[in-house]
Amino acid sequence: MTTAGPSSPAELVGSHSGFRIAPFELARPSTVDETLALMREGATVMGGGLDLVDRMKAGLSPRCIASLSRVEALKAVSFDGQTLRIGAGTTHRCVSSDTQVNAVFPDLARIWSGIGNVRIRARGTVGGNLMAAMPAYEAATILAACGAEAVFGDVDGGARVVPAGQAVDTGGLLLYVAIAEPGKIRLSIDRSLRDYALVVRGDFADGRVIVALGGLGRNPLVAVGDKAEIPVLSGFHADYLSAVLPRLLERMRRG
Amino acid sequence: MVEINCTINGEAWSGEVEESRVLVDFLRREHQLTGTRVACDHAACGACTVLLDGLPVAACATLAFEADGGAISTIEGLTGADGRLHPLQQAFLDESVFQCGFCSSGMIMLATALLDAKPDPSRQDIVEWMGANVCRCTGYSQIIDAIAHCAGKQKRLP
Structure with missing residues (x-):
């Protein structure tokens, strides 16, 4: 045990960060x-x-x-009439307050405004949230339910495009996420089991449904179909999904 | 070391910081601004909340060099030169919001950002914002009341 000597008078709990970060x-x-x-x-x-x-x-x-x-190029949000592109360096706050996101995909703006808390949203980015691969983080689950793609720049040149729900092990630099025809998607989310499970339901204008279940591992579980059903891991998650999916559908229909 | 330029509570500062220095240690150890607290040390509790360019950030999880070119505001900067408390500090006193006081700096800094963003917040807005910070003593209702009263008073000013 070491005792703080006169040269370090303020080594009290709360007086400094208790962890040492190695030099880099x-x-x-x-x-x-x-x-x-x-x-x-x-x-x-x-x-x-x-x-x-x-x-x-x-x-x-x-x-x-x-x-x-x-890297300003990573903070751009754009919509070309077809595809919404959100730069990996865009903060959560900027996603939810962006005028284009609000205009073409208001459900996404609203749901993104519930990520983390106001302090996390001020600094945390779309790319950081996605690539951290923490089960409780929401970006991968939300984007998977939109059918979004993640576009990476490869260190050897070229680009790689993967489903946003499976981006974590891709390698390279995440440039942006792309959501095709956002105007034809309705999104609904249930966070009632925050940290244990998270479900996002995407209802597409052509009748397709994508259900993404997050919180369970590095990647969300994703089911696509007319009546998407996720083969779940446990009775607990099956019960959760069967209770929550109709509720989300109802909420989506009510607008 | 990395050279940075920033303002701290309105005063310009230029100098070198260690790359691995977190903002809260930069403020507390190098600038003796000890009003900002460290509690969870994981960006979760909000005790270390300061404003960077007007936005609330966790000073324990932000490296100091990221403040380069930015404006840092801490609890010390709220009190006027004449010693007059900021209306939120006064509201916290008036509503008896302090118990152990450890979370107060972070709470007040977060609340200033809230009132900047939404000068007339609903109770739901206040709960949603202040849910980012943890208080283990007061049970939150006094905190919410103080912010609501402060916002209400500001609104009634001519």
């Missing part, structure tokens, strides 16, 4: 190409940093961190 080299790229070049050299990218800082406090020690805060 810092890079602050301003373009996607610069970021990819740093990743080729082994850099770890950091969005809002909420998750990464926590992991570093727990002992993760990346040699080099590339902060994405200056």
Whole structure:
């Protein structure tokens, strides 16, 4: 046991962060190409940093961190009349307050405004939430129910496109998520079992339904069909889904 | 070390910080701004809430260099030069919101951001925002009341 001596008079609980983060080299790229070049050299990218800082406090020690805060290209939100693209570096707050998102996909804006809490939404990003692969994080489940795709820049050049609900092990730099024809999707969400399970239901204009069940592992479970049914892992989740899915449908119909 | 420029409670500051320094240690250890607390150390409890460019952030989970080019506001910056308390600080006193006081700085900073974003918040708005911060003493109702009364008073000002 060590005792705080006169030279360190304030080592009390609450007087400082109790964790030591190992030193690292810092890079602050301003373009996607610069970021990819740093990743080729082994850099770890950091969005809002909420998750990464926590992991570093727990002992993760990346040699080099590339902060994405200056990569403006990753913060763009656009809609070309067909596809809504949300940059990986967009904060949750910016997603839910974005005028285009609100205009073309109001359900998404509303649901995104319930991610985490106001403090998390101010710094946390779409990409960070998705790539952290934490079961209780919501982005992958919400985006899976939209049938969204995640578009990655490959460190060796080129791009890779994967379903947003299976993005975590793709590798490369997540550039943006793309939602096709957002105007034809209604979304509803149930968070009543926060941290244990989360279900998002996407009702498409052509009658398709996508149900995404999150909170169970690195990726959400996703079922697609006319009457999507997820083969669930336990009686608990089966009961939860059978109780909540009709309620979500009802809520969606009421608008 | 990394060179940064920022303002802290309105005063410009330029200097070097360690890359791995979290914002709360930067404020408490290098600037003796000890009003900002650390409790959970995992960005969950809100005791370390400060404003970065007007938005509430967890100073325990934000690396200090990310404040480069930004404006940091802490509880110390709320009190006027004449010692007059900020209306929210006064409201917290008037409503007896303090018990152990450990969460208060974070609560008040979050509430200032709330009233900046929504000067006339509904009770539901207040509950939704303040749900980001944890208080283990008061049971929250006094906190919510203080913010509601403060907002109401501000509204009645000419």
